[in-house]
Amino acid sequence: MFSTTVLASAFAATATALAGDASTLLAGWAGLPAPGSAGLPAQMSPRGFLVHTLNGLYFGFILFMIAAGLTIIFGVLGILNLTHGELYAFGAYTTVTVMGFLVGLIPPPTDPATQLLFVAVVVLGAILAAAIVLPLGVIIESVFVRQVYDRHEVYQLLLTFGLLFVLIDTIKLFWGTLPRNVGAVYRGVNAIPTTELVGFSYPSYQVFVMFIGLIVFAVLVWFFDRTKTGRIVRATAINREMSTAIGVSTNRVFTLVFGMGAFFAGFAGAMFIGGPAATDLEMGLNPLVLSFVIIVIGGLGSLQGAFVAAILVGVVSRWMTAVYPPAELAAPFLIMIIVLLVKPEGLFGTWGEIE
């Protein structure tokens, strides 16, 4: 027990050291800023601007992966899943365990072949961790949430709110209260040159996450647009009674969608914890609220909307860290208020159907 905590803190320290200036730019996002952290605004040189924008994109892609799950659950079930942030945290914690095991099995990434293997293992580990979170989402749906579909929304909110607390303590039970990290992943992926090839230094891991985020977006669009299951899910979202009438088991669709949502939340957690960050028992709350903001900006239930809004929120809040740090946390909400005043149904407003 003791040795793992020491290792975890050592990992955290090395990760911070390696990440250099990028990690200080990212420091605000994992948790809440330390008192007095509102220092002098950083200079916005062209290079600084680029770094902030890239950080914003990285942040935005992770937010998108969280919000995507939330928005499809909302679009189909009409339930605002408050446990989503904890599922994300669960994914992060599982990743620490799974990756810590997997990374130890393979050779360190030194030449192109081992680097490729390393990235493959990281992706595999993230998928594995998310697949562990999936049954959790499925159980939440089929044991608890199912009881309250036909009740007033206050019950749906409070039920998931109660489960949020239970999940926080489940995490505490399994992993304890100390922050955990898998620095090896961040170091390993960063060893692979990406931006260095075009004469610019930016952590490869962040580029890797953006790439994965794009793939997730593409897969989701493909799933809902091209596959039979995806179309059935959309049909259920548009008209529950009608899809029951043509032989769709709505119960099964609901479970499937909840499981999918949990999977993507867990996957986002895996992607997040691979970066310059450490787990924290409270880590689920901020992303949860931010993904609410994102799905309101994008239009509830809209995937494209969630994508655009997540990138917007990510980039704007990173710019704010550079220009005016106190506004960093408030910026997403201000965007949301403006969108609500100008276009109340959201940028890609469908309000309830997956597009």
Place this chain on the structure above:
Amino acid sequence: MSLASVLSSLPLVVERDEGLRLRLLSGLELDRRQTGLLIVGIVLLFAMPDLAAILGFSFRTVSKGLMLGMAALGLNLLLRHTQLVSFGHALFFGAGAYAVAVLANYGGVTSSLVLLIGALLFGTTIAVFVGFLVAGHREIYFALLTLAFGQLGFAIVLGSQFFNFDDGLSVRIEGARPTLAVDSLLGAELSTAAYRILLYYLTIVILLALLLFTWRLANSPFGKTLDAIGQNDLRAEFLGVPVQRYIWTVFILSGAYGAIGGGLFALLELHVRPQPTLHVLVSGEILLMTLVGGFSTLLGPIIGGVIVVYILDLARFQTEFHNALAGILLVAVVIFFPRGIMGSSDDIRAGAVQVREDPSVLGVWVRELGARVRGGLRNAVVATKHLLFGAR
């Protein structure tokens, strides 16, 4: 001269067909049993400091519960009548608390009454703005937006030097507590215990006034119109009710309740930090209180407030996993007692009678519950298998 005729000569007592009634407001008349309960309730409330000392429970926790209960009472205005769920009520609670802290810190205001009026005004102003933006939305969107506004307030306070970030502001002015109205009569500065007891009395006086006001509101044409909006807002709109303006108004009122509760909370704690006042979890707790007490009743939120705060405070000292305890309580209330303590009292009584007549009914209930959970878990296993390994 009989006792009845003496009583009926009192200004508050009126005679009705079935007997004497205590008349508190026009329309609010209590029969004997209700009057008895009212008197017992008020005596209990006023005797709370002594009871706490005798029975050894935390008196401060009860005060805190009543203050959060006030916010829940405000929330219940929205929930009970218009059926709208606000998941950001901590914003007003926090606004009240921070208004007190700012006035004491930067304005040097010492009178607690002035501080409370400041809290009320500030909270109401915030509610005017937020209400304007959310009044056009219904159902889950309303919850989502209020939640986001609540977090906006949290984010602003957390990122601002003026509010001293995460550390919060002290309500003490040069080390001294704000004065309660009677300080000058007593001459000397109050001891901590006396301060808390006086503040508690101030709290219950305000609380009783708020309850009377809420009752009056609920039984006024305004309250009935809100009920109509809650039942069917579209039909109300067609009947000529300016629905949006009504929701805006009741939102402002409910924010004002929260602000008063928050202001009192600041006076109790004497130090205002963002986490226990503005955080989204506080919003959830306020909603939980309303539900635990029973959101279709007048007194439910207050009773729920005291119970929830007490359980949470108690759990914090008993177990490391107090969050899970709160969560399990919440899930159990949602699934088994959806109408809360006040609302389900008849159900509970009926259940108790059933158990007394035939104890085997307990076994039936446990089996039913087990079957439900097993069914859910079986579904979960099947669904997981399908999701991970395909449907065949």
